[in-house]
Amino acid sequence: MRQQLMELIEKRIQQCVTKDREAVVDEKLERKRNSMHKRKAEIVHVKAKGKIEDMEKKADETEELVYSVHFQYFIKQGELFLIEEEVENRKAVVFKGIIIEDTEILPAYPEDYREVPLAEEWGETKERESRYKYNRLKAVQYAEKWWNSYNPKYHQFEVDCTNYISQCVHEGGAPMRGYPNRNKGWWMQNNNWSYSWAVANAFPRYLETSTAGLRAKRVDRAMELKLGDVICYDFEGDGKYNHTTIVTGKDANGEPLVNAHTYNSRMRYWKYEDSTAYTPNIKYKFFTIIDG
Numbered sequence: 001m002r003q004q005l006m007e008l009i010e011k012r013i014q015q016c017v018t019k020d021r022e023a024v025v026d027e028k029l030e031r032k033r034n035s036m037h038k039r040k041a042e043i044v045h046v047k048a049k050g051k052i053e054d055m056e057k058k059a060d061e062t063e064e065l066v067y068s069v070h071f072q073y074f075i076k077q078g079e080l081f082l083i084e085e086e087v088e089n090r091k092a093v094v095f096k097g098i099i100i101e102d103t104e105i106l107p108a109y110p111e112d113y114r115e116v117p118l119a120e121e122w123g124e125t126k127e128r129e130s131r132y133k134y135n136r137l138k139a140v141q142y143a144e145k146w147w148n149s150y151n152p153k154y155h156q157f158e159v160d161c162t163n164y165i166s167q168c169v170h171e172g173g174a175p176m177r178g179y180p181n182r183n184k185g186w187w188m189q190n191n192n193w194s195y196s197w198a199v200a201n202a203f204p205r206y207l208e209t210s211t212a213g214l215r216a217k218r219v220d221r222a223m224e225l226k227l228g229d230v231i232c233y234d235f236e237g238d239g240k241y242n243h244t245t246i247v248t249g250k251d252a253n254g255e256p257l258v259n260a261h262t263y264n265s266r267m268r269y270w271k272y273e274d275s276t277a278y279t280p281n282i283k284y285k286f287f288t289i290i291d292g
Helices: 002-017 027-038 136-145 161-171 202-209
Strands: 041-057 062-077 080-095 098-104 215-219 230-234 243-250 256-260 265-269 283-290
Touching (some): 002 027, 002 041, 002 062, 027 041, 136 161, 136 243, 161 202, 161 243, 202 215, 202 230, 202 283, 243 265
Antiparallel strands (some): 041 062, 062 080, 215 283, 243 256, 256 265
């Protein structure tokens, strides 16, 4: 079993670096290679480490094997060398010791995850305003430390992307406000949290309207973002945002590289064209954090 998994992982590695485009049969990897080509970048080496997370026997004599793979992509872009990291969660179906199916596991979004009640008043509270200066270095350092693990100081969610970004921004100095009203402000406290803290569709609505505490300015282009700024993603292009990332680096073209949770990744190209969730209708919102 382990040998078969190793062979599957090795096959994906070879598809990443092969010069033969016809040999790439994985749609996600093909999109990744196309994205690299547009950026004038090339994957020159890949490391991968797999880990079996769970195994369950089914009534039909099959077994479901859940495993994770930590990929490290070594990328050359002009004179610059980059290391992008990503963790894939995958499921293999096994019958009589043979793997007959292998797929990536997509996050199970709660039904109400993007159906957030309208905020009573995101931008104003009666609290005394807390002044702050956003420390971008600290935000990025936090993002780097916890990109593939979870700080026990904060509640962890199955869909954890916005919670992780909120943590990064807060650790950069942005103050919480609004507790205990979930429809107000931006906060996590006493094992409770505001919609804006943890829900991807609420976070950009808060950033667009907040006039106290955490504040941000929307910009038109990803190139305008600085380290510690955030990007919000609407994969389907239906106006409901479902992912959030933080800028932790820049590539040779000056375009953002981002860290994220749920799809745990580090120094990933911001457009997410290689994501399983990507669609041609994707829309982005770019926010630069401003001092309060």
